[in-house]
Amino acid sequence: MIGRPEPANSGWRSLTPDITPLLDIIFIVLVFLLLTANIPLQSLEVDLPETDSAALSSVQDTKSITINLMAGSPAWALQGEQYEDWEQFKPVLQAQAESLKETDLILASDKEVTVDNMLKLLAFLQEHHISATQILMEDD
16 A cells, blocks of 8 residues: 655654765766777877988979969969969969979978968879979978
8 A cells, every 4th residue: 555655854764865966976977987088099190201301401403393372362373473362373283284293393381371272282283193292391
């Protein structure tokens, strides 16, 4: 039979604390620790050339073509001739595609250039099977 509940202040139940909130907190912390403990670290491996810094900063005096990426406007330059945007610069690159394959290509970029501009140029070079032989970087 269903009996009547005992009054809250009678017997041994009134002397024990209610640990339900404590158990809730312990389970939440336990779940948090389990979810964050096994997060795999993602990394990108980059193979850097093993040469001295003098060789990295020097540009060879062979026949070469320089492509400049600049922050702001004009954004592009080929052998010093500047172009305002990619739509003006791409036809010039397409006309020079064969000569870019035969000579050394030097990419010189300003450090404030957006990644979008660099990716456009690298995608164009990859599409036309042109390998960049030198990328100029600023010394620290």
